[in-house]
Amino acid sequence: MEILLRLDSPTWLVRAAAVCRRWLRRASDPAFLGRFRALCPPRILGLHVQSGSCAPRFLAVPQPLDLAAASRRALQVLTPSVGTHRFRSAYLWDCRNGRLLVKIYDWPDGVYIVRSLLNQVPDVTLPAPPEPNEFFKGCRSKRMLLLEDDGDVTSCLSLTLSIDAPEVLAEFSILQSGVWGILQRAEIELEMVSGEGLPLQIMHSQKLVVGKKLYMLTYKFILALDLSTNSFFIVNLPDGPGNNTLSHAEQSGLYLINVREFELRIWYVAMCLVSYVM
CATH class of the missing domain: 2.40.128 (Lipocalin)
Structure with missing residues (x-):
């Protein structure tokens, strides 16, 4: 187990777990995964920046080779030519656990979508949220x-x-x-x-x-x-x-x-x- 705890990223842990059944059992143990996460916390791939009416941008943080692919994917999802919708006129509302919540203004009334940063899956279009009460001053x-x-x-x-x-x-x-x-x-x-x-x-x-x-x-x-x-x-x-x-x-x-x-x-x-x- 101590050998596996010395690995410095989840990518290497997955590769090590494929070596033999004994290591696979160790790497799958919840107690071990808790210790491993404490030693190798999740890494920040980068920052999404929204400036005024400009399209959102992704500023990548330098990564080791085993995480470079994930970082490139996060960089590509905000380019105008990638994904189901284009980001020519969009606003980034939220980002959480590898998900982006974006409002697209190219549509007649605007539409909200959820886009994955790390997985090659289609955008998910959300139904329009309910309208609030109109009778309120302030x-x-x-x-x-x-x-x-x-x-x-x-x-x-x-x-x-x-x-x-x-x-x-x-x-x-x-x-x-x-x-x-x-x-x-x-x-x-x-x-x-x-x-x-x-x-x-x-x-x-x-x-x-x-x-x-x-x-x-x-x-x-x-x-x-x-x-x-x-x-x-x-x-x-x-x-x-x-x-x-x-x-x-x-x-x-x-x-x-x-x-x-x-x-x-x-x-x-x-x-x-x-x-x-x-």
Whole structure:
């Protein structure tokens, strides 16, 4: 087993497992795979960049030879001539676990597709999401986010935020097995100082879905929406307002990353207790 743990990539592990049945049994053991993943975490192939109205671009990260093919595939999926649809006029909504959620504007009303970064499979066109309630004053924004891939690559969240300070209204629906669920609603009244930019912050905030919860990062706190109970709650920042960003954790939960001058601080936000671990 120690020999297999010294391999530095999953590609070499697959090749080693083909050597003999004994190594195959070792490489298939869940306990071994847990140790191997801890020593060889998933690699970042690159970054997808969306700048204004320009087509999304993929910036590849240098890779060893055994991952070069996967990196080339990720680079090709955003070129205009590859795939079922062209990206001449498109917006990249989300990227998660090797899947891209893209809105194509070349069609009369626009269409959402899910595209695989690593597998040579056709694009999956999503049905149009349900329309939100039109009778609401204030500012409004729409967002589409991919959910965790539990065997359904098209599973995603359609969210419409409407804000008429101090009230925040969320209308959302979840796509599962190709069918949109009933439009759900959640409301919260926030404490806001007259003239502050919190409503605009919420509209354009970074948004992450972890499990059945949606997290929206503002400069004052994290506004969270529980998709299973249709309710909002607030997660206070551990060190007050600052230059923060959110990132998915490998298993569950998320990371809060703070930059202050030359200091980088990372907190793990545990979902079960909504608490921080630095």
